Structures are given as C-alpha cells and as structure tokens.
Amino acid sequence: MSTYLFSIETAAITFPIIAFLLAIPYMIYQYHKYGSIPWLRTLIIYSFFLYLLVIYYLAILPLPDPEEVAKLTTPRYQLLPFYFIIDIVKNADTSLHGTALVINIIRNPEFYTTFLNILMFIPFGVYMRYYFKLSLKRTILYSFLLSLFIELTQLSGLYFIYPRPYRLFDVDDLMINTLGGLSGYLIAPLFTFFLPSRETIDKTSMKKSENVKFFRRLAALIIDYIVIQLLLTIISFFINLTTIDTYGLFYFLYFFLSTTFTKGSTIGKRIVNIKVVGISEHTGIWQYALRYFLLYVVTFQAFTIGVDTLSYLLTNTIEILPRIALYGFVILCFLINIIFFVELLISVFRKNYRFLYEKLSNTKNISTFHDETTNTI
Template sequence: MDMLSSYLEPARAGFLTFIGVGALILVPLVALHYWRFGRVEPRRAFVLYGLLAYGLVALALIFLPFPDPGAVCRGETMLSTRPFQWVTDMRNNMAANGRSGLQAMATSQAFVQQAFNVALFVPLGIVLRRAYRRGPLAAVAIGLGVSLAVEVVQYTGNLGIFPCPYRIADVDDLISNTAGSLVGWMVAPVALVVPAVPAAEDSAALPGAVGVPRRVAGLAVDLLAVVLVAKFLLPPDLVWSLAFTAVLRVVLPAVTGGWTPGGWLMRYRLRRADGSWGNPLRLAGRELLGVTGLFAYAVFLSPRWDTWWQFGLDVLVIAVVLVGTFVVPVFRRDQLGWHDWIAGTRPVAVLRSPARGPEDRASVGV
C-alpha cells in the first residue's frame, strides 16, 4: 500500500499539471491547427492532448517527489551499470524475509519496480503504432532514446537544478522502459481508444471551404449594418431590427446570388450545397437555425415564457446555436455548421478575376 501511495501522489500532481497546462495551451493549439490545416483535426488534437497528459504524468512519476537535499546528498554513487541487478536484489530480499514462490516474487519491491518501469512506457509504444504507424524498431529506438534522456537527467541532478542526483540512473531502467515500449507496440491493435492520426492532406480543410474566422468577420459586418440602420433609420423596436436582419441575410442573398454585405467584403457568398443558386426557403431555414433564429428567439419567445425552467432553456438554445454555428465547423473538412448542413447550403469562396469578374472557387461537396 505504501508503494502504491508513492505512485498515486506524483500521478495526481502530474494530472493536475496537465489540467492547468492543457487549459493554457488550448487556444494556441486550436489557432496553430487552424493556421496549418484550415481546421482542427479531432484525431490529431486528441492524440496530442493524450501525449501531453501521458508525458506530464510520467515525468511526475519519474522525478517527484523532490527529497530533502540533506537526506540524499551524501556522496553516494547514483549509477548502476549491471544489467538485471534487480533479479539479484529480488532474490536477496526474498531470502532475507524467508519467502519463496511466485507470489513472493510478484510482490517483492524489486519486481514491482521493474513492472512499473515496463508499464510506464507501454502507452508510448501504443501511440507510436496506433497513431503514427511506426514499426517495432522505431518503437524500440524511441523508447530507448526517451529512457536514456530520463536517466541522463536523473544522473545529472535534473541537469544541475537539484544539488545532487536523488534517483539512481540504472541500466535496468533502460531495459525495462525499452521493453515497455515494445510491449505497447505489440498490444496496440487492441487499444481501440487511440485513433490513427491522418496524413496532412487528409487533415486539411477542403479547397474552397470558407473558414469560421472569415464567416465570423462577414457576420460581424452584417450585424454592424443592422445596428447602424436600426439606430438611424428604423423605429426603436427590436421587431424592425429583426425584420431588417431577415432582409439582409435572406432576401438580399436570394436576389443577388448569395451576397450579403459581410460576404461581399470577405469574398464569399451563400449557395446551395451543389453550388447552385440558393432559393429563399433554404436561406430562411439556414438563418432560423443560426444567429438570426437566435435573435428571433430572444425577441419573440424568451420574453413570453415566465417559468422556472426558462433560464435553463435560454442557455440551452444559445449553446446549441453557437456550438452548431461556430464550433462544429472548426472540426469539419467542409467547414459547415449544423444550420448549413440541415438547410443544404454552404458559403462559397469567390475570387475576383480581372478579365471576367467574380468567379466561384472550385466547388466543395458536402
């Protein structure tokens, strides 16, 4: 039990560190993925976050807790170069305690320590094969390299940060860690929770897909137009503002081939899924399921409901609309939200040709 608790506390510290570090790098990670691929590939993000969690927990188990320097810095040799010394230590421990048999061996401290060292590197072998399709030689080489780096850091007192080495740099750790990486490679086919990371060309957004930042900018321009018109030209009533929003986001693109003011500035227009002219019914359905529908809900429905569950419903409606409109497209190759997918519409990027005028970019199927 004491040995188990000595592992649990560092693992807990490593996991809590992952929560903090993971939250800190979430936005930069999303931005990096979006800049590189035009989308956030879910499997890549899952594997990357999994590796981050595994790495931090493993490092915590290897290096924590930091002991009192006065208790460990006594000039002792912190290097073991004899392979399989743990077998001798296990036998000596069993003999000293008058124990024998498989149960005594399996519960001895030396055996448990080596089993832990093997298990610590099993996830690395699994990820190398399942996620990155590496072979057994690569798993062995990478496992050996990572383990060697850890032993060097331990032998140098965490690269001189600690006043002396407080963990033994052991060749048996190299052997067991490397074996663990190979074991992980061997059992990887049954580790179905780890996805295969797709190639870069399969991770990127489809050519011509209009990204979320571009559409958000276009929507902001449209909403700014609504605000200005409502302030200076319309009666002070939200119903008139909603009506003008419908004109701007449904009627105008229906008669102009998909253009709104924001879409014109951001160089995209709204079309049907096959790239043809979108009819008013489809465009209206798209808007009712998106931001305009949320606006209508806030104006007509939410004020009329005075019940105990109204707040929860309001939060649910807002979450569904925002997630479906702005979050779901981030992960899709076609960059379509729920409102586009259900209405059968999509934003189409447009290039301006000097000789022939605006032309649609290559069609993107759903």
C-alpha cells in the same frame, strides 16, 4: 505506490495549465496541417501530453530538501546490466517452490518496481504505433531516448538544481523502459481495435476543412494580433502612438493592405489556410476597405466613442435637439457592440457564419486548405 499516486495526482492538477499554454500553438498547427481539429485527435494529443507529464513527474517527484540531498551517500548510478535480476533473486525466499515461489517473487518490491517500469512505457509504444505511425525500430529508438532523458534528469540532480542526484541512474531502467515501449508497440492493435485509424482521422479533418469555424478565425486573428503588436512596437520607436484612434486606424491599414496585395490573405489567415473573398466573382478593393473599416474603425471603436459621448452629455449643458441626437448616437454605438457580441456567440456554434460587417461589405472567409495541399503535392 503512494509515490506513483502522488505523481499522477500532481500531473492531473497541473496539466490544465500546460494544456492552456499548448492550446493556441496546437490549434494553429492543426489548422495549418489538416484544416480542422476533430475532437478525437485533440483527445489523443492531449492525453499523450498528459501521459508524458505523468512519466516526468514519476521521475522527479516528490522533490526532496536540497540540504538532505547534499548529505546523501547512496550510489549515484548503477551500470551493471540485468542487476535487477540479482536483486529479485536476492530478496526472494528460495526455500519455497512452485506457486509459492512465484507469489513470493511477485510480492518482491524489486519485481513490481520492474513490472511497473515496463507498464509505464507500454502506452508510449501504443501511441507511437497507433497515432504517430512509427516503425518498430523507431519506436524502440524513441522509447530508449525517452528513458535516457529521464535517467539523465535524475543523474543531473534535476538539471543541477540539486547538489547531487537524489534518484539512481540505472542502466537496467533503460532496458526495461525500452522493453515496455516495444511491448506497447506489439499489443497496440488490442487497444486500438475499436478506434478509427490515423488515416481515417486525417480524412475526417480534411473533409471538415472546408468549413471556416469560429476558432479557426480566432487562431488567425491571434497570429495577426501578434504581428501587429510587433509592428507597433517597432513603429513606436519612431512615432508616438498613444491614442485609441491611431491603433484602430493601424489595424484597418494592416488588414486592408494585407488582403488587397495578397488577394484576401493576411499572415494569420495564410497560416490557418483561409482567405477573404467577395460573394461575387471578383473581389474589389472597396470590399476589403469597407469590410475592415466597418470592423476596426466602426465596430471596435463604437464602445469607446459611445462612452466618451455619454460622458460629454453628462458633464455639459447643450440644447435639447442636439442632446437628443447625441443620445441617439450613444444608443447606436452601444447597439453596434451588442449586435457584434451576439454574433460572436452565434459564430461559435454555426460554421461559416457571416457577421453583419461581412454582409454589408459582401465578403466572406473561405478555406484554402485544399488549394494549399494541392500545391504542395
């Protein structure tokens, strides 16, 4: 039992790191497919990942010393079906009868190991039926494949990291684990009775997809940032890009040209189903130009320009009027950044929030999710 608890504790400790690595791809996928990320869907998906991680750790932990594994002479595999029944009977006290015999069998390590293997795969069957909407046949198949993956992991000595297997490949485990997945499928309605159906979750997601929230815009920006970095890496082989001003100009050109030629979309925005439009009926090129000039040339460069100007004032002697004017310019640069970061905080909690640069350029982000789903039907 301590081995089970150790594996569960290890999974709980390492899962936040894995969840962090999955967060961005998960956000992008959810926004592209459903247009939003309801908290219940997130809870279900991440609990499923945690569950898989626990199963995997139960199969491989605790990790033994390779030198000790090399000395093992225990069998590598057990290929006789239903051998676990022989083990249970062999270790049972057959002199007992009735309730005493049943209790004796339940206390048998072979019995509760078998029971725990069934119990371990019951949640898998529940997930397959409730959230992934799989049929009974596919649930049985996927339960078998997951069990086979675990058994092959053990048979290969953790993918040949160890000189030989330190856990037994057991054909009975394939059957028992698959039985657990089947059991989970059959009893899933008992566990999910009070939960909304997958269809309800999807409808809720699509209903919320009209709102363009901060994290949806952030997901689009991350994708565009990756694209820009790839483009900059390629361009840097031909052109020397060393100044901040050059990067700011490149960002401006990327977003301005992308939205101009695609009527409001970038690669990132397209993936998460949003686009930039004007408040008026038609969006002019000047609105795209002003929007991204204010954001990438003014707002994102203001802090650096303000610091450079302040450094110049502190290291040089100039007349009083120009000095006052430059100090005012420094304050303006820092004020621009303060306003932007305050707006960032507000946008986290307010849906469809328009930043100052959007108000000045008379533009906003809108959802295109329903347009996309309509086009694919």
